Amino acid sequence: MYKTDGKATSERQTTSTAQQGGGPGGKAPPYKRARLSDVNAELTCILCSGYFIDATTISECLHSFCKSCIVKYLQTNKCCPICETQVHTTKPLLSIRSDKILQDIVYKLIPDVFKSEMHRRRDFYAKHTEEAPVSAEDRGEVVDHRMFYMANDKISLSLEYGYGDNQMPDNGLLPTSVDTTDSSVESAESMKRYLLCPAGLSILHLKKFIVRKYGLPTTYRVDV
Known part of the structure; x- marks a missing residue:
């Protein structure tokens, strides 16, 4: 925090408004908050109709799916489920990659998805300890820097x-x-x-x- 000169601040605000343009009187148009329904299709896997879990993207066309969904699909198909772009014919799994950024977007916009998925993983690996992965998040063990909150939490x-x-x-x-x-x-x-x-x-x-x-x-x- 620091004290600013009133005149200098006013000049900066005037310049900023002029650069932004916008509506009548030089005012910027009012901000409109996007609804989840507006981007829902971009966060949903067409193979299971649910939100992405372990989001995975096909390198050739950049379409994304749940990891388990696309791996199972590529066992019997050699093309993208959306655009039918052909993937690697002999080793199709070489054409897919994990998309951490997309998965984080899903978790941040719908924190309940993260909470329910972590709970499901903990329950599963509690019964199948011999199959527990190395990663804490893969086991459903939430670390502090990976917490996602609902707006009213x-x-x-x-x-x-x-x-x-x-x-x-x-x-x-x-x-x-x-x-x-x-x-x-x-x-x-x-x-x-x-x-x-x-x-x-x-x-x-x-x-x-x-x-x-x-x-x-x-x-x-x-x-x-």
């Missing part, structure tokens, strides 16, 4: 004031130019706030919360 945040370079040194000590007798000077610990909020909380609303919580003037810009 509760998450905990720790908010801490970030001093500018000319306000607080890296060692955490107050610079000599700051009057430590001033009651407005608070320790770093006292400036920490904790927030329990929905996972779907937008950055815009989080910034507004920070401004209110810290009592910041409107001349300050909040970066998250």
Whole structure:
């Protein structure tokens, strides 16, 4: 967070608006949130009619399917189920590759798919321990950095004031130019706030919360 000159900020905003163009008066058109139904077809496997699990893409045509679905299909067919592009005739599995990015998109847009799939894997490998794969995720064991949340799930945040370079040194000590007798000077610990909020909380609303919580003037810009 840092204080900005009001005039300079106004000029930057004017330039940004002019570059964006948009509707009458130079205003950008209102943002429209996309619905899941608009992209549902891009996240669904045509072989099982379900959302992608272990999304796998055919290299020749870039069409995607569930891994288990396309592997089973290629046992008796040598072409793409959608466009009929021919794959490797003798070793068709050489024509497919795992698509982690697409799978992450599915899990992030529909977190329940991730949760149910991890639960299903844990149940399966609990009964078939001799077949358990090496990867923790393949076994259904969720690690922290792979958690996906529904918009209404509760998450905990720790908010801490970030001093500018000319306000607080890296060692955490107050610079000599700051009057430590001033009651407005608070320790770093006292400036920490904790927030329990929905996972779907937008950055815009989080910034507004920070401004209110810290009592910041409107001349300050909040970066998250």
